[in-house]
Amino acid sequence: MFNHIKKYFLVYLLVQNSSFLLAQSPADAPQIKPTLTLDQTWNRALEYSKEININNLEVQVSREEIAESRHERFPEIALKGNYEFATNIPVYENGLFSKPTQHEVIHLLYKLGADYYFNIYNGNKLNLKIDRKKAAYEVAQIQKNLTVSEIKLQAAAYYLDLQRSIIFKDLMVKDIANQEKQLAEINDLHKHGTVLKSDVLRIELKLSNQKMMLVSIENDIIIANQKLNILIGLPDEQLINPSEQIAPELNELKSYEEYLEIAQKNAYEYHISEKKVEIKKIDLKSTKANVKPKVGLYGEFFMANPQIFLYPYSPSNYTLGIFGVRASIPLSELYINKPKERIAKMNLEKEEVEHHHTDDKMREQVFQNYQRFKEALIRIDVNKKDIDQSAENARIVKQNYFNQSALITDLLDADIQLLESQFKYASSKIQAQIQYYQLQNVLGTL
Incomplete structure (x- = not known):
């Protein structure tokens, strides 16, 4: 009899060990999630971006066009026979x-x-042509920097969105654990006839809703993860662990006038508009040169x-x-060139008006993002206080409920309010960072 029991025990151990080895097979092993900082994410996004590759080629083409124009200074030589x-x-x-x-x-x-x-x-046409190519080259460089800034902003938005969803998941997991513990306590009270069965059912219903919300948050993580993977060139299914960090500059709020001064020096679209005005001025000079002699x-x-x-x-x-x-001396250009000059002047005036419009739009964007950033910083402090108040309220209501001086609805409302305040606080910190990077993008310093 003893030998039979011993054999059964050995078979049981063998089965359990086999199950353990199968569970640890490479196909089912948990996927390693690389930890990425925001700077590392930016570097990968910039390296993988096809838009930046296109801008780099445009910059190279513009540089070669300057060299091509300069070669026109050499004499024209031809062999013939x-x-x-x-x-x-x-x-x-x-x-x-x-x-x-x-x-x-x-x-x-x-x-x-x-x-x-x-x-x-030749009416200084060649020098004007070289100057125009130089201005176009500077526009290409600024456009490249603008593309870099926009891609970094997009990457930051995806990165922080993923970070927010992960924080929400952690909060939800902790809340579910607390609710399960609280459900066990209420079940004990129900067994002793202290609370009604409806109280237990309401807690169980809330717990089911919390678990369903956790599934939704996990799907948000998967979706945000895939968006970020596409941007930085990783496989769709690759999981990423964004390192939690708060931009150190969030508490360094400058005045609107200081931000506007920074934007006037660095804003990409503003300087692109400036260069376009410069190009139109060169075009006008080149048109006027048509009537000058050629020697x-x-x-x-x-x-x-x-x-x-x-x-x-x-x-x-x-x-x-x-x-x-x-x-x-091109005598015919004396009358043929007149309408050309008028067109060049009108194009210059149009570009100057568009530049003023760009300036107005820049000031509007700087002011709007400045106000939203300031608002986001205030919201962090407000939501932090809300957490403290909600936590204290939940503690008091829970104590009153177990002392049978509060209703189950009061307890549920207090728990929901505490979880909501935690969500708002986490979201406000993430939103402040996003707003900060949006402001830096407008300023041209991202």
């Missing part, structure tokens, strides 16, 4: 319908040569056969070099 065959020349001595006599000519002709032109002055050095050197440049002609090789100064 031709090889020809000429027929005899028929001469109609007795009229067009009579048989002509054939005048012998040199049949084979060739010419090899080179020419160049070096621009001395340059030119030359030509060639070797040819036969010699038909000067009389008498000769079936011999000869060389010739020609050098000089060439000047021209």
Whole structure:
């Protein structure tokens, strides 16, 4: 009998160990969640972003266009040559319908040569073209910085949204544990006939709702996690653990005038608008240069056969070099260029008006984000006090309920109010950080 029991016990241990090994197989092993700081998230987002890659290429193209324009300062040099065959020349001595006599000519002709032109002055058009390319290059750089700022803002929003959902989950798990403990206490009271069965049912119903809310929060975490993964180039199913941190600058609230001064120095859209005005001014100068004279050095050197440049002609090789100064005045541009100048002036005026509109919009955005950021900081303090008050209220109501001087509805309301105040406090801290980064994006310092 003893041996039979011993065998049964060994079989039981073997089954339990097999189940344990299967539970610890690699397929079912818990996934390791890498911890990412916000700076690490930004670095990954910027490295993975295709928009920034496009902006980098645009900056490189603009830089090369400046070099291309500068190369136009070099003289234009060309090599040319031709090889020809000429027929005899028929001469109609007795009229067009009579048989002509054939005048012998040199049949084979060739010419090899080179020419160049070096621009001395062309209404300063080349310098204006280079200046325009430089302004376009600066616009491309500012646009790249704007894209970087917007991607960092988006990454911060996804990161903090994930962080908020994780904090909500932790609060909900703790609340469910407290509710289960409280349910056990109320069950004990019900067994002794102190409370009604309806009190137990209400607590159980609330606990079920809390667990359903926990499922919803876990889905929020999965969704926020996937959004962030897509942005930073990780697999959709990769879980991330955002390290909890509060921006140290949150308590350093400056005045609106200080923020406006920072924006005027750094705001990306404002400086892009400035550069566009500069480009339109260059376009106007370039249009006015159309009526100015053009002066340059030119030359030509060639070797040819036969010699038909000067009389008498000769079936011999000869060389010739020609050098000089060439000047021209585009007289037709004096009247053709007038409407072009008017169009260029109107485009400049339009761009200046748009720049003033951008300035107004920038001041509006700075003021709005400044006010919202200040409001978010105040909300943190208010919600912190709400937690203390709600916790004290929940303690008093719970004590009164178990002393049978409060209703179950009062107890449930107090618990819900405490959990809601904890949610609001956590959310207000996250929202303040998001608002801070939105303000930095508007200021051009993100």
